[in-house]
Amino acid sequence: MSTDVIEHGDDLVPELEPLHLEAKPDGPGAAAMLAAGIGIFVLGLLTTLNEASESLSSFLEDFQGSVGVGPLAGKTILGSVAFFASWAILGVLWWNRNVNIKKIFYIGLALGILGAVAMFPPFFEAFAAE
Amino acid sequence: MELNSREAWTVVHGLVLGAVFLLAFAGGLAGLWSLRPGFLTTGGIRERMRRLYIGVGTMAVTAWLTVVTGTWIVYPWYRESLAGEELPGTCEGLVKPEGDLCSPRDFLRSNVSGDTSTWHTFGMEWKEHITWAAPMLATASAFLVIYYGPRLVSRPWLRAATLVMFVAAFAAAVVGGVFGAFLNKVAPIV
Numbered sequence: 001m002s003t004d005v006i007e008h009g010d011d012l013v014p015e016l017e018p019l020h021l022e023a024k025p026d027g028p029g030a031a032a033m034l035a036a037g038i039g040i041f042v043l044g045l046l047t048t049l050n051e052a053s054e055s056l057s058s059f060l061e062d063f064q065g066s067v068g069v070g071p072l073a074g075k076t077i078l079g080s081v082a083f084f085a086s087w088a089i090l091g092v093l094w095w096n097r098n099v100n101i102k103k104i105f106y107i108g109l110a111l112g113i114l115g116a117v118a119m120f121p122p123f124f125e126a127f128a129a130e
Numbered sequence: 131m132e133l134n135s136r137e138a139w140t141v142v143h144g145l146v147l148g149a150v151f152l153l154a155f156a157g158g159l160a161g162l163w164s165l166r167p168g169f170l171t172t173g174g175i176r177e178r179m180r181r182l183y184i185g186v187g188t189m190a191v192t193a194w195l196t197v198v199t200g201t202w203i204v205y206p207w208y209r210e211s212l213a214g215e216e217l218p219g220t221c222e223g224l225v226k227p228e229g230d231l232c233s234p235r236d237f238l239r240s241n242v243s244g245d246t247s248t249w250h251t252f253g254m255e256w257k258e259h260i261t262w263a264a265p266m267l268a269t270a271s272a273f274l275v276i277y278y279g280p281r282l283v284s285r286p287w288l289r290a291a292t293l294v295m296f297v298a299a300f301a302a303a304v305v306g307g308v309f310g311a312f313l314n315k316v317a318p319i320v
Binding site: 012013015016018019021023024028029032033035036039040043044047067068069070072073075076079080083087101102105109112115116119120121122125 | 167168170171172175176197201202205206209210251252255256258259260262263266267269270273274277278279280281283284287288291294295298302
């Protein structure tokens with residue numbers, strides 16, 4: 001069992017041996033990491049584009065129904081959909097597969113940072129339509 | 131001693147769910163941090179994992195409940211347009227938002243009680259967006275903990291990556307929590 005763990009280039013840990021753990025492919029874990037980055041990036045992108053485009057702002061506002069949330073309704077619904085949908089798609093594609101999880105993590109991290117910057121008011125307000 | 135419906139939902143959103151989120155984060159962080167070779171016995175790992183699964187799962191669920199109640203229940207009361215097209219409008223002379231006259235957003239933007247507009251343009255605008263990163267990151271990191279389980283002990287890089295996402299979820303929630311507390315002080319939802 002420990003050889004399975006060593007396959008990932010990890011530490012040999014005697015206290016895990018009695019648990020008889022089988023190795024798990026990294027595909028599903030990488031899918032979760034990347035999906036979080038995609039969800040945050042989409043949310044950030046919509047936040048900035050909402051400032052720049054009145055027609056997009058109106059489209060995002062339509063998601064609120066009669067609740068009075070404004071464009072935030074569309075941004076958060078579409079951001080959440082991007083998160084869950086990308087996770088589902090990547091999860092299916094990478095199910096039972098080993099992928100380069102470090103590379104995927106850093107791509108997800110970069111997307112997450114870009115999304116967070118795009119949600120920072122001084123940044124997105126710079127794109128506000130006149 | 132009573133709370134009206136708006137005050138009760140504000141308490142549920144910020145205080146109840148916020149406190150559960152904080153507790154779950156503290157437990158999850160301690161559990162994840164100690165998943166290191168040589169720190170725990172085999173029995174200790176088994177026992178620790180059960181609590182960790184509950185902690186990270188609770189944090190993820192709580193994060194979703196917090197942003198959904200905040201955005202879809204509390205936020206519409208905050209952003210109602212009551213004061214009219216030209217501010218300060220009906221907010222003139224007020225020291226706090228008031229019922230059907232002046233919503234918290236109207237009140238902050240109108241600067242009728244000090245220089246308050248930045249609370250909205252920076253504080254609320256940042257809070258309402260960035261906090262939605264918290265449930266996504268918390269859910270993904272909870273999945274990683276549950277999916278890999280004790281294997282995280284033998285994979286230090288993966289444990290560190292999971293911790294980064296877990297702490298980032300908390301950081302996003304902190305922005306929401308801190309600004310939420312200040313905004314509720316400066317312009318409470320009534």
